Amino acid sequence: MTPSLRHLRVFLAVLDCGTITGAARACNISQPAASQAIARLERDAGMALIHHARDASGPTDAGRAFGLRVRRALARLDASLAVVAPRLVLTATRSQLGALIAVRDAENFTFAAQRLGLSQPSVHRAVTQLESEAGRPLFQRTGKRMQPTRAAQMLADAARLCFSELEQAAAELADLAGHEAGQIVIGALPLSRSIVLPRALAEFRRLRPTMPLRILDGPYTDMLAGLRRGEIDMIVGALRAPLPVPEVVQTPLFTDDLVLVVRPGHPLRQVGAPDLDQLARYPWIVPRPGTPSRASFERYLGEFGPRRLAMIECSSLVLLRELLILSDHIGCLSRMQAGAEIALGALSLLDVSLPESARPIGLTTREDWLPTAAQAQLVEILHRVGATL
Template sequence: MTPNLRHLRVFLAVLDTGTVTGAARACHVSQPAASQAMARLEAEAGLPLLNHGRDGAGPTEAGRAFGRRLRRALGRLDAALGAVAPRLVLTATRAQLTALIAVRDAENFTLAAHRLGLAQPSVHRAVTQLESDAGRPLFQRNGRRMQPTRAAEVLADAARLCFSELDQAAADLGEISGREAGRIVIGAMPLSRSIVLPRALAEFRRLRPSTALSVVDGPYEDLLAGLRRGEIDLLIGALRQPAPVPDVTEERLFTDDLVLVARPGHPLLAAPLTVSALTGFPWILPRADTPSRAHFEQALVALGAGDLPRPALIECGSAILMRELLRLSDHIGCISRLQASAEIALGALVPLDLALPGSARPIGLSHRADWLPTAAQARFVAILRALGQGL
């Protein structure tokens, strides 16, 4: 569904006033225009949203679910629109806000138009009209770059979250009509990609064979930004504890610790292992900005080896790359015990007999604090929780 924002406002007015006539009066449109808006909205939804009998226009079950999502979506958007200019609540269109998001992301009208599949003048005109109604510029030209103002940043983020909520609304309607609908976008951090996520995806696909799934990986900061903007539904991986921002909630699923690993036949496996014996061997470690690396450094201090020489150091977040590097050299690797469990079981890696004290860390999921999952998303979270109890 890509409903007109004005139609959505009329629908909420119908819920508030109880009749289409009352909604028309509240929204300052004619009664035929309000009726036509409701007909188009129901046609897009694919099922009745209102009861059209003599007793008024009360919502159907689908209408109540749809209205709950709309209030969340438009409440967030209208607060941002009103902060820029009160009249934008009445004048801003979906096309204008979509153009704003694209230009904010691309910082260029031509690139934004290309991403949207539109002509550059159309995108330029949409943003210019939005700026005109706002009574202020939303971008500052800096050479070829269109630099968004703070107001543009806030408004683009609110619009993206609003559109994400509307996508959730369409998924809710699909569930009510008895079909799989919507999609789940998962931000996957390194540990989840090799342990819990494959199992969760396989179980979810068995139960929901048609629901669209998308897995996104990348640096934690990028995944967190995507989560907060509504591009990603939930993150799975090592928790930061406390959550880095107040609008994100974390939930522990299970606990993991770190283990030192090497190739079969590594020189350190030939004799009892001591901390001093690690001196002189090259290392493969998690990146410096990760919880795993912080836990590793803390464990070295606890072992009395905080200044342990590491003559050669490779920072790496890929278990596959680490495995191959260890296989070809005398490097020592530091990795999640669960992440390395398959390679250890197969004999491709051998754990060193040296515990890393205090390296236990919580693994779990993160989501927006006000996230209201669809039925499919709630089912996926339930699968994650069940899997976490078994790890």
């Protein structure tokens, strides 16, 4: 479903007024136009959203669920539209806002048009119409770049979250109809990719064999930005302390700590419990700066300091394992990540304790996130899997 904002406003007016006639008056449109808007929404949804029989009135169960999502989506969008220009609440269209998001992301009309599959003049015209209604420029040309203003950034973020909520609405209607729609997007931090997510996704796939899933990896800051914009539904991995931004919620699943590992024939395997001076004679593979693992590792080094070590900063378990097997490097990684490699005989554990390296692993979601049935089911499975670790 890609309903127009105007049709969605009519639908909410029907819920508020109780009748299509009342909604038409509230929206200042004709009764036939209001009826056509509701008919279009129901045709796209594939089900009735309001009762049309004389002996029943109000929304259906599907309409009630849809209305909740639509109200959340438009409340978020309208607050930002009103800040930019109150008139935009009545005039801004979905296509104009989609063009705004694309230009904000690409900082170029041509690239934005390519992303949307539209002509460059169409995208330029949509943004120009928004600027005309707003009575202010939303972009400043800087060389070949279209630099978004602060108002454009705020409005693009709100529009993206609005569209994400509407995708959730479509997914819920599809679930009520007995089929899948949309997708679940998960930001996977290193530990989750090798431990909790494979088990949880395997169980989820047995329950929902056709539900599209998209797993993203990358720097935590990039995934956090995607989460806040509504591009990512949840992040699974090491939790941050303090909370990175106020509008997210962190939920622990289990606790893990760090260990030091080497290849089975490494010289330090003959030492027993090596001290820092002995460890410093060998090169290291360590977590990237800014991660909880790296902070724990540097606490372990204390005054010794990381600068006295020959280090490779790496978040890839595959690269770390292969380099450890081929060399005398020392690896610092999660105990749970190391467990499978140790069990297979690929790596060996050093008799070294890293105090205060325990850290919570869990979910990060938006504070006001309302999961669909499928998303809630996956969250429940993640909690169940986490309890076994």
